[in-house]
Amino acid sequence: MKNFQLSAKILSQKKIKGNYWHCELAAPLIAKNACPGQFINIRVSDTYDPLLRRPLSIHGVKGTKIKIFYKVVGKATEILARKKKGELLDIIGPLGNGFAFGKRKTENGKQILVAGGMGVAPLMFLAERLKKTTIQVLVGARTREELLCINDFKQAGCLVSVATDDGSAGFQGRVSDLLKQLLQEAQFRPQTIYACGPRLMLKAVADMANEYALAAQLSLEEHMSCGIGACLGCVVKTKGGLKRVCKEGPVFAAKELAW
Amino acid sequence: MPTRLAVEIGKLKLSNPVMTASGTFGYAEEFQDFMELKKLGAIVTKTLTLKPRQGNAAPRTCETPAGMLNSIGLENPGLEIFIQDKLPFLKKIGIPIVMSIASEEEPEEFLELVSRINLIPEVAAVELNISCPNVRGKNSLIAQDAEATYQIVQEVRKRTDKVLITKLSPNVTSIGEIAESAEKAGSDAISLINTLGGMSIDVQQRKPKVSSGIAGLSGPAIRPVAVRMVWEVFNKVKIPVIGMGGITDVPSALEFIIAGATAVSVGTANFINPKISLAIVSGLKEYLVSNKIADIQELVGSLKI
Numbered sequence: 001m002k003n004f005q006l007s008a009k010i011l012s013q014k015k016i017k018g019n020y021w022h023c024e025l026a027a028p029l030i031a032k033n034a035c036p037g038q039f040i041n042i043r044v045s046d047t048y049d050p051l052l053r054r055p056l057s058i059h060g061v062k063g064t065k066i067k068i069f070y071k072v073v074g075k076a077t078e079i080l081a082r083k084k085k086g087e088l089l090d091i092i093g094p095l096g097n098g099f100a101f102g103k104r105k106t107e108n109g110k111q112i113l114v115a116g117g118m119g120v121a122p123l124m125f126l127a128e129r130l131k132k133t134t135i136q137v138l139v140g141a142r143t144r145e146e147l148l149c150i151n152d153f154k155q156a157g158c159l160v161s162v163a164t165d166d167g168s169a170g171f172q173g174r175v176s177d178l179l180k181q182l183l184q185e186a187q188f189r190p191q192t193i194y195a196c197g198p199r200l201m202l203k204a205v206a207d208m209a210n211e212y213a214l215a216a217q218l219s220l221e222e223h224m225s226c227g228i229g230a231c232l233g234c235v236v237k238t239k240g241g242l243k244r245v246c247k248e249g250p251v252f253a254a255k256e257l258a259w
Numbered sequence: 260m261p262t263r264l265a266v267e268i269g270k271l272k273l274s275n276p277v278m279t280a281s282g283t284f285g286y287a288e289e290f291q292d293f294m295e296l297k298k299l300g301a302i303v304t305k306t307l308t309l310k311p312r313q314g315n316a317a318p319r320t321c322e323t324p325a326g327m328l329n330s331i332g333l334e335n336p337g338l339e340i341f342i343q344d345k346l347p348f349l350k351k352i353g354i355p356i357v358m359s360i361a362s363e364e365e366p367e368e369f370l371e372l373v374s375r376i377n378l379i380p381e382v383a384a385v386e387l388n389i390s391c392p393n394v395r396g397k398n399s400l401i402a403q404d405a406e407a408t409y410q411i412v413q414e415v416r417k418r419t420d421k422v423l424i425t426k427l428s429p430n431v432t433s434i435g436e437i438a439e440s441a442e443k444a445g446s447d448a449i450s451l452i453n454t455l456g457g458m459s460i461d462v463q464q465r466k467p468k469v470s471s472g473i474a475g476l477s478g479p480a481i482r483p484v485a486v487r488m489v490w491e492v493f494n495k496v497k498i499p500v501i502g503m504g505g506i507t508d509v510p511s512a513l514e515f516i517i518a519g520a521t522a523v524s525v526g527t528a529n530f531i532n533p534k535i536s537l538a539i540v541s542g543l544k545e546y547l548v549s550n551k552i553a554d555i556q557e558l559v560g561s562l563k564i
Contacts, residue, residue, distance in 0.1 A: 002292050003292045003293070004292070005293055005532075005533060005534060043531065043532070048324075048325035048478075048479050048480075048507075049324065049325065050322060051322055051325060051326065051327065051478055051479070051527075051531065052322050052327060052530060052531060053530075053531060090532075092533070222317055222318070223317075223318050223319075223320060223321060224320075225320045225322075225327055225329070225527075225530045226529070226530035226533075227530075228289050228290070228533060229285060229289045230283060230284060230285040230289040230290070230529065230530065231282075231283065231320060231329065231331070231530055232282075232305075232314065232319070232331045232334050233317075233318075233319045233320035233329060233331065234317070234319075234320075235314070235317050235319065235334070236317065241313065242313055242314065242334065
């Protein structure tokens with residue numbers, strides 16, 4: 001798939017809560033070609049600090065607009081959050097492979113989406129594109145305050161269950177344990193599990209998918225220097241050798257990964 | 260006024276002096292969406308070894324002030340797969356292709372590699388990467404020893420008529436001495452600098468940010484070191500110098516040329532702006548025009564000192 005480097009105008013920039021921000025960009029070529037699970041690579045400054053681009057998942061597409069959802073965690077995201085509506089951003093995308101999903105509604109068209117923390121970012125876009133099927137979304141976070149996109153998923157017609165480490169909302173424990181409970185109760189046999197979140201959570205999801213003989217697609221994160229497959233920095237171990245998260249990923253079939 | 264950007268590296272003719280540095284441009288196909296590749300002066304491939312190499316464990320890169328560390332560990336598909344899968348694309352571009360090569364066992368692997376590369380007419384030149392800092396189990400680099408550099412360059416020289424470029428390491432006391440050895444041994448050109456040895460630490464975990472611990476520093480942070488070394492080597496040898504190390508824009512490319520580089524390579528900047536190399540080509544032309552310089556070669560080593 002073709003990649004585009006373009007200067008995208010910021011159409012809106014909104015703080016959702018705490019350090020979490022929503023941003024909409026005018027990027028027709030990327031919007032037209034983007035698939036859920038793909039990302040853009042953003043140059044937040046033309047100085048040497050930060051030097052490299054920062055990859056962010058595509059959170060949604062609406063017409064010619066793309067949405068990103070990000071958390072301010074360091075200098076680059078701080079600079080990004082200070083950018084105002086009307087400013088231009090140098091972005092490259094849509095990058096990576098994205099989730100694989102059928103467009104046809106099948107009889108057993110049930111899917112589970114498992115999001116840990118910022119893992120909601122690409123899964124929201126997936127939920128929008130999957131919406132003709134039954135979607136159960138499991139969202140996990142440390143506390144109630146850190147649960148993200150709950151209403152957005154509900155508005156997209158998904159069933160939503162939550163898990164918090166401290167029990168301040170929903171199931172107390174890890175979102176992967178909530179998934180386990182759901183699969184054990186056997187009321188919900190999904191076609192595919194789609195997951196994005198911390199590495200340990202993804203590993204737990206992969207183990208469960210294996211145990212229940214379900215297909216799972218996991219979106220991974222790794223430090224990237226180029227995002228376009230050139231630097232070979234962001235590799236992950238798979239059964240077929242090392243693969244680039246930015247190019248052959250970020251989405252990998254659970255059974256393909258060698259942890 | 261017509262301006263001339265063409266340069267020569269030995270018998271290698273480049274339409275302009277801007278090349279891509281090994282390891283920062285993949286095998287060029289990664290950049291085809293962003294630029295007309297044929298407008299580059301030359302393309303230098305990611306380093307190849309005879310057999311495939313898996314490279315080092317992740318994390319392999321991290322950002323540092325005005326730079327980055329990498330420890331890829333020469334991951335590459337090996338010569339066979341390169342010829343099968345990567346070379347056809349490179350051939351079609353129609354500009355000089357420089358194959359960067361490294362070996363695990365010297366000199367046998369280098370010699371085997373060049374004897375195979377001799378059979379590929381589309382490869383215009385060979386760059387001997389004797390300066391990669393990221394190969395585990397190697398305590399020193401060939402490029403850190405003038406005698407070892409001489410030996411390997413001489414052996415390779417005997418076996419190939421292709422343009423031979425020797426890539427040097429900045430992790431040495433006297434870069435001029437190593438460059439001289441390469442020249443005496445028959446190298447057609449010197450390229451420098453490879454990355455500087457560096458380290459960055461995650462203080463919370465007290466672990467290195469790159470899995471191998473020590474890694475190679477690149478980017479604007481190393482540019483003054485690189486320009487100084489190009490100047491030193493330019494004053495020591497008669498063969499052309501290909502300068503690199505933190506080139507991000509037209510002024511930084513010009514610094515290298517003025518310090519004595521006949522050609523320049525863009526490295527880390529390809530990761531930040533994949534179109535940058537061609538922007539530098541146009542910028543060099545504009546510089547020549549606005550300074551009424553007819554031929555870029557007039558600028559090479561024109562430092563006023």
